[in-house]
Amino acid sequence: MAQRSDHSTVSGDENGGEEHPTSPVVAEIEAKSTESAVAVIGHPVHAMLVHFPIALAIAVLGCDLLVWITGDPFFARAGTWAAGGAFLSGALASLVGIVEVLLVPGIRARAASWTHASAGMTFLAALAASWGLRLVGLPVVPDALALSLICTVLAGVAGYHGGKLIFEEGIGINMSRG
Numbered sequence: 001m002a003q004r005s006d007h008s009t010v011s012g013d014e015n016g017g018e019e020h021p022t023s024p025v026v027a028e029i030e031a032k033s034t035e036s037a038v039a040v041i042g043h044p045v046h047a048m049l050v051h052f053p054i055a056l057a058i059a060v061l062g063c064d065l066l067v068w069i070t071g072d073p074f075f076a077r078a079g080t081w082a083a084g085g086a087f088l089s090g091a092l093a094s095l096v097g098i099v100e101v102l103l104v105p106g107i108r109a110r111a112a113s114w115t116h117a118s119a120g121m122t123f124l125a126a127l128a129a130s131w132g133l134r135l136v137g138l139p140v141v142p143d144a145l146a147l148s149l150i151c152t153v154l155a156g157v158a159g160y161h162g163g164k165l166i167f168e169e170g171i172g173i174n175m176s177r178g
C-alpha cells in the first residue's frame with residue numbers, strides 16, 4: 001500500500017498491479033477546492049437544472065415518433081415547444097456550468113470537467129439546431145426525428161460525463177472526510 005497526499009493509501013490493485021505514491025501533479029489537483037460556487041444551501045444549481053434539458057430532449061424524440069406513427073400535427077407542435085424548452089433550459093444550465101468551471105479551481109483543473117463541458121456544449125448546439133430548424137418548418141420525418149435522436153444520444157453523453165464529475169471526481173459533494 002502506498003500513501004496518498006491526503007494520507008489515504010493506494011493499493012496495488014488500484015494502480016494496475018504497481019504500488020507507488022500518488023504523483024505530485026495529481027496531489028496538487030486534489031488539494032484544490034471543488035466546492036460549488038453556484039449552490040443553494042450546499043446543493044449545486046447546475047445539477048438541479050440539467051434534468052430539464054435531458055428530459056425535454058427525450059420528450060422531443062417521443063413527440064417525433066408519435067408524429068411518425070399517428071401523423072397527428074399536434075405532436076409536431078408539442079415537439080417544437082419541447083425543443084424550445086430543452087434549448088432554453090439547457091442554455092441556463094450550461095451558463096451555470098460555465099460559471100462553475102471558471103470560478104472553482106478544483107473543477108477547472110480536472111480534465112474530466114472539460115470533457116463534460118465539451119459534451120454539454122455539443123448537446124446545446126444540437127438542441128439549438130433542433131429548435132431553430134423546427135421553427136422554420138423542417139419536416140419532422142425524417143429530418144427533425146434524426147436531429148432529436150442525435151440530441152438524445154448527446155444528452156446521454158453529457159449526462160454520463162457530468163455524473164462522472166460527481167461520482168468519480170467528488171465534485172459538488174459536500175462530505176466530511178472523517
Ligand code: HEM
Nearest residue numbers: 044046047050090094097098100117120158159162163172
Ligand atoms: C445542457 C448541457 C449539460 C448537461 C445535460 C449537463 C449534465 C450534467 C450532469 C447530469 C451533471 C451531474 C449532476 C448530478 O449527478 O447531480 C453535471 C455536473 C456538472 N456539469 Fe454539466 N451539463 C451540461 C452542461 C455543462 C456545461 C456547458 C458545463 C461547463 C462549461 C458544465 C459543468 C458541470 C460541472 C462543473 C458539474 C459538477 C457539478 C457542479 O459543480 O455543478 N455542464 N452536468
